[in-house]
Amino acid sequence: MEKRQLIDPWGETAIEDYEKLFADFGIRPLKPLIPLIPSPPSFIRRGVIFGHRDLELILSAIKEKKDFAVMSGIKPTGDFHLGALLTAREIVYFQKLGGFGVYCIADIEAYEDNDIPYEESERIAVDNVADVLALGFDPKRGYIYRQSKETRVKDLAFLFGRGVTLATITAIYGERHMGLYMSALVQAGDIMLPQLPDFGGPKPTLVPVGVDQDPHIRFTRDLAQKFHAKYGFYTPSATYHRIVKGLDGSPKMSKRNPMGYFTLAEDLESIKAKLIQAFTGGRATVKEQRELGGEPERCPIYDLNMFYFMEDDDKVVELYINCKNGNLLCGDCKLRTAKVVLGFVKDHQRKRVQNLDKAREILGVN
């Protein structure tokens, strides 16, 4: 076990936790497809994206230079977080490979699920769109919109409503109010939007998501199949990325604990403080760590490097080995990580400000 981990800096052991997804839900491992993916970015090379459904459809379209789309979005409840960073990078990557990029500001969901009124989410949306532009999204080869302003996704929700029984919706979402169910149907509409005639009609469409979002994907795939005969929809494809651990050591980075996450809009000193205070895969004492080595598999600081911020694979391997063999202590590692993270965030924040006007223009906001 130790040995295997030593030669597995991409954390394949962690993926073992996901193996039941392959068996139980039909998500398929990405690994066999990696050789077919043109210049795979780090999040593909390192298994951060570990699974998929029907990605072959997208890879064929790329190879044959046929139309395809890549779509994702963000719920405008706050600043851009790391999960959104990953999906944004995936969209930008597939957009560069020829995909039509669609980015949705899920403000209906923010209202239904979080009771955030549109006036408030509008302000957040401007920031979110500036973020995605700063990350390289090309609006000339894509489309960015708010659900509340996009009649076509709302109309798809009404279209799909007839295809969803009470049993189906409660099985996926539990017993919630009607608005939550409606926002699930709107989300299915978001995913199918790129296949409408206004966007050139049916085409393979890739939806990059965190693996916890798979129920939405299955829900939408079922609807695409139900309405295929009439509308010719392709069943949407998906990729699944691993869930990044919270800085507080929780299994999923979330907003519940402010010390457990940071956003791309956050004050640099605040981010640094959180990184320095983060939970790690280190041992109880320096002596112990020198002897036993650290445990990068359980370390959110390692995850940050491996998932997001360390470009060079060799350097990640080096970090992994130095942690495992006890050469690198957590204090040092945190400082090095903070330097890389803050460098990225600082640069990103500069670009984000440059994109605010463009974001307002895209959203039609003054």
Add this chain to the structure above:
Amino acid sequence: MEKRQLIDPWGETAIEDYEKLFADFGIRPLKPLIPLIPSPPSFIRRGVIFGHRDLELILSAIKEKKDFAVMSGIKPTGDFHLGALLTAREIVYFQKLGGFGVYCIADIEAYEDNDIPYEESERIAVDNVADVLALGFDPKRGYIYRQSKETRVKDLAFLFGRGVTLATITAIYGERHMGLYMSALVQAGDIMLPQLPDFGGPKPTLVPVGVDQDPHIRFTRDLAQKFHAKYGFYTPSATYHRIVKGLDGSPKMSKRNPMGYFTLAEDLESIKAKLIQAFTGGRATVKEQRELGGEPERCPIYDLNMFYFMEDDDKVVELYINCKNGNLLCGDCKLRTAKVVLGFVKDHQRKRVQNLDKAREILGVN
């Protein structure tokens, strides 16, 4: 009992069936308000409209010359039927008293509930709108629209979604697919549309319906109250009309049996044949009828006269008495009724054709 019916040509005994609605659901009898209603039309004088909720709000607005609205609509699944005729007459009446008239073509409901695609309901909608114009709806003092094209009612549906639990929606509509529930929310949006800022903001709004539609009314009233604090909505008022019997003697005129109903677009000979073959309140033999008299209370032919087609109250009383005392036999009565009905329908059909272009213009259909 016989005696009471003899002096009650407006069928108050039939209203007794509705008395539990007063007790159980809080619908209130219209009768005490009739003296306050300016030049009450036959359907009010005769108790065809027998109940209401908060009609006082509307009567005050009329008296004080304040803004109010009157709204109803039709599901575009076929030609204009008699229930639609009654609500159209109510709208026209209250529009003449100063109300802003709103008429909704419920094409989302036609899709969700009856699987009629918009392309098909569009064609039907043109006819329906021509009908309502022919009946005197004044588009200069009102608004006619299709749900599928009216973003504001769809957005109200999304707004209201947060206020409706699964328990509420299943209690009213049973276990149905999501689309049916969504169309119920859209219908709540239809009713609240006249209170949006685009229409001058919150105002008393009257919804004339058949008494079987009361669950929708209560559902919408609850939502108006839930969202009152934020939007200032008035709780909508309603009037309830009695349910017209089927020509086949069934308790409710419906499309299930083609011989049981007719539409305003129907061929005159076909209507005549249905009237001649209709079930009546007559006796088994002429002798019996001469002796016992007919039973207008159970007679759909009497209903047609009393509800819709006989303008003069004295003539209805005369008809009632002549039936009850056995002077008038069903054959004669049917012929007389057919003459009145066909006269009206013929005239209406002429007016409807004249209004087709206007209807197309209003709906934006070529």
